[in-house]
Amino acid sequence: MPREFTHLHVHTEYSLLDGMCRIPQLIARTKELGMASLAITDHGAMYGVIDLYVAAKEAGIKPIIGCEIYVAQTDRHTRGPAHKKPYHLTLLAKNEKGYHNLIQLVTKSHLEGFYYKPRVDKELLTLHRDGLIALSGCAHGEVPRLIQEGQSDKAALAASWCRKVFDDYYLEIQRHPIPELEQINRELLSLSTKLDIPVVATSDVHYVHREDAPTHELLLCIQTNTSIYDEKRLKMAGVFFYLKSPEEMEQLFSDLPQAIENTQHIAEMCQVQVDFGKLHLPRLTLPHAKTADDFLAGLCWEGLEKRYSEPSSEVKQRLSTELDVIRKTKFADYFLVVWDIASFARNQGIYFGVRGSAAASLALYCLGITDINPLAYGLVFERFLNVERREMPDIDLDFQDDRRDEVLAYVNQKYGSEHVAQIITFGTLGARAALRDTGRALGMPYGQVDRIARLIPFELTITLDKALEGSRELYDTYCQDEAVHNLIDSSKKLEGGIRHASTHAAGVVISRDPLTEYVPLQTVGKGNGQAVMTQFHMENIARLGLLKMDFLGLSNLTILDKATKIIQQNRGISLDLQQIPLDDAKTFELLASGETKGIFQLESSGMRRYIKELKPTNFGDIAAMIALYRPGPMEQIPTFIRAKQGAVPVHYPHPALEEILKETYGVIVYQEQVLFIAQALAGYSLGQADILRKAMGKKIPEVMKKQERNFIAGASRNGIPVELAKEVFSLIEPFAGYAFNKAHSVSYALVAYRGAYLKANYPVVYMTSFLNTYWDNMDKVRLAIAECRRLGIQTLPPSIDKSQGNFTIEEENGPAIRFGLAAIKNVGTSPIDCILSACRKGGAFNSIEDFCHRVDLRNTNKKVLESLIKVGAFDSLGSRRAFLKSIDKVISLAQTEQRMKESGQISMFDLWAQTSSAPILSLAEKGKDVSITQKLDWEGELLGVYFSQHPVASLTSELSSMVTVACSEISAD
Secondary structure, rough: OOOEEEEEEEEEEEOOOOOOHHHHHHHHHHHOOOOOEEEEEOEOOOHHHHHHHHHHHHHOOOEEEEEEEEEEOOOOOOOHHHHHHOEEEEEEEOOOHHHHHHHHHHHHHHHHHOOOOOOOOHHHHOOOOOOOOEEEOOOEEEEHHHHHOOOOOHHHHHHHHHHOOEEEEEEEOOOOOOHHHHHHHHHHHHHHHHHOOEEEEEEEOOOOOOOHHHHHHHHHHHHHOOOOOOOOOOOOOOOEEOOOOOHHHHOOOOOOOOHHHHHHHHHHOOOOOOOOOOOOOOOOOOOOOOHHHHHHHHHHHHHHHHHOOOOOOOHHHHHHHHHHHHHHHHHHHHHHHHHHHHHHHHHOOEEEEEHHHHHHHHHHHOOOOOOOOOOOOOOOOOHHOOOOOOOOOOOOOEEEOOOOHHHHHHHHHOOOOHHEEEEEEEOOHHHHHHHHHHHOOOOOOOHHHHHOOOOOOOOOOHHHHHHHHOOOHHHHHHHHHHHHHHHHHHHHHHHEEEEEEEEEEEEEEOOOOHHHHHOOOOEEOOOOOOOOEEEEEEEHHHHHOOOEEEEEEEEEHHHHHHHHHHHHHHHOOOOOHHHOOOOOHHHHHHHHHOOOOOOOOOOOOHHHHHOOOOOOHHHHHHHHHHHOOOHHHHHHHHHHHHHHHHOOOOOOOOOHHHHHHHHOOOOOOOOOHHHHHHHHHHHHHHHHHHHHHHHHHHHOOOHHHHHHHHHHHOOOOHOOHHEEEEEEEEHHHHHHEEEEEEHHHHHHHHHHHHHHHHHHHHHHHHHHHHHOOOOOOOHHHHHHHHHHHOOOOEEEEEOOOOOOOOOOOEEEOOOOEHHHHHHHOOOOHHHHHHHHHHHHHHOOOOOOOHHHHHOOOOOOHHHHHHHHHHOOOOOOOOOHHHHHOOHHHHHHHHHHHHHHHHOOOEEEEEEHOOOOOOOOOOOOOOOOOOOOOHHHHHHHHOOOOOOOOOOOHHHHHOOOOOOOOOHHHOOOO
């Protein structure tokens, strides 16, 4: 019987583009080979430790948490060409102290020592040594590298230092058929005897099975952007870096049994227990003797009086129930933190709203965190939070995207930079990305790979297997072309693997204690020492009991903010969007006409078509359409529309369901309806019903059979026949998987309605706000200008005299939108400031000489000025041809003028102004301008739209009878 053995040097796929062990397969293989424990030692990071810890525990395998860290050759602060190759050192956590120290080391390696790699130094190792076991590392470790360099005495000193610093230090022996390793191992064994340092056997695992080696070679090619035909590429020394069995390891170390035995000795020493049972929520500073529950309750009851002039007993009971649940689940601190952040946003005039199920909470409504009255829309608090499902609820906040950073800055200042971080996310190789990366690694021509990639259907969760099923052309090519066959088969093996780490678009974590008590950190991006993010992804942040929040920047809220400010500025009307009527006739006329381009959630061509057919008559119709317009439930839209219009009778599976499904014309649209059905027919509590809903969404067969039995038994107790109960269960089961959360639908419907209200009642203002929100997105600007013209809103070209940096409304000849200078390609905001400043001080420019005299062009490059001239911004002063011909002279004279002003000299412009017959500097001589075709080319390139004339204007009358839809309106729908 083989000795027990534990792999202590293992790289998962979280050793990005280097390790290829996917954790589920790694754990399964470990168990299959009869090993009882397993370590994770990824390069320089702890990305995967919680994933492995959880998966190993579930499989009955002991997880050992570690990291192969990088050690600077001198100190972590030193940079330079000689310091690009730090040493490797394998560290394993013995206990909670060691786990904490490992987090500290990994964090500091990123925040303090990053130079090509995240590096620690001997100072940090000494400071954070407790509770850690150190192994000398692979061939890139300090001791092995010094041995290779022939510096045996220095190798002995390095080993002695490690033995002195770490209570448990081992020389790591790896036996692969590599000549350098044989030399290293001989010296290591000699050092072991000489210095009395124990040895341990490791295998430097990079992939699970031996046959994975060729795929791993492709992965390394992707990492280094090379191909398998590049002889100088980074490659492994053989096909032996797989997860070997205990028998294989024992055979390799038959002459060194203690090296195998020591793996078990180390495994027994490692006793880390990660605690998932505690909450580490941040706390507000509260008035003396107030608990979080008391303070929250006081705020909620106070808010109730503001929201309801005469709250009913039902409302009061609902709030009492919610506060009781919050108390039992111990989430009062969480609610107070969100209240604090929302209060800051409101006080600063930052538009915000909630997403997801949070709008179902009356407590949040009373706190002013949401403007949705949950009782008015039948929203279920249990869908958000209930005692039967003790999970931290999500209160995800949307902020206007141009001010989201202000909120993040406030949170950092309020709770401390050590307590706040953004959250990491990992990008994986999707079907197309895997194909393209693999094609490059295989050295295939770009055109060939691109042609195959384009055959993959454009579906959100498409896989290569699904693509082969869905595309006949792809399947035929796969079968007939050997190179393509190999490309796709190779890509399948890499598909779904982790490719890179990035920052979650909205995720933020806030903790009571410094974050490094629980999670390792790193900088956002490369070399940015300011913003930090966690090394654990969002799911693991929640698992650790930390407060994760989504702070999403939403451009549509920015549009609403800009629109209300323009209305206040131009018309003197203070429009409070919370107070606008939800039955405005103009708004529903606009919705019924399908004129919803530029409206949140309602702007796609498919949605516009459906909403025009639906002709919504109430706010609930908008919410339902937002819920239905997604893959899956979209199939129910025609039924929904026909039932609303009375074209088909509304059908209810059982009379008891009529009240539940009446608002959606018999169609199950919302998750909340599934909850109410389970409550009405089977007697579930709403908390139990939410557990049923989640189970249906996961579609685990064993769980579903149990839930079906419970549902039928409950229905029978309520007098419902078994057959009908089965029928209803089978009806709601598929819907539960893709039915939408009503609270989320209502929240987003409110943003959509407010946008539609503004577009219907203040169309020029709305479109100006839209343009100012997307000024730096030429495609959006192009579509918005086209929409303005279609609506009969006049749009004016950029003008050096009349334009501002942003889009503005001019009222001289009826309301019109003037193109903003900053939106011109190659221009941007900074160069425009000095031009606008001169215009504000001295009024409109009367000549190019006047422009040169007044504007400081030293910080404005030639390209900016060329772009302004080409789009006609200087047309009021002369021709584009003449200005372009004289542009170098214009810039030179303007710059000379500014230098003379600063030196106190009288410039040529001043001299001319003092004479009665001042000479006129005619840089822009009159003459023939550029052709209309040239103007249109420039306008199309730099503005995205045309002002001089549309290229097909001469054909408009001929085409009008044939064109049914504009190109800009054609989409994937």
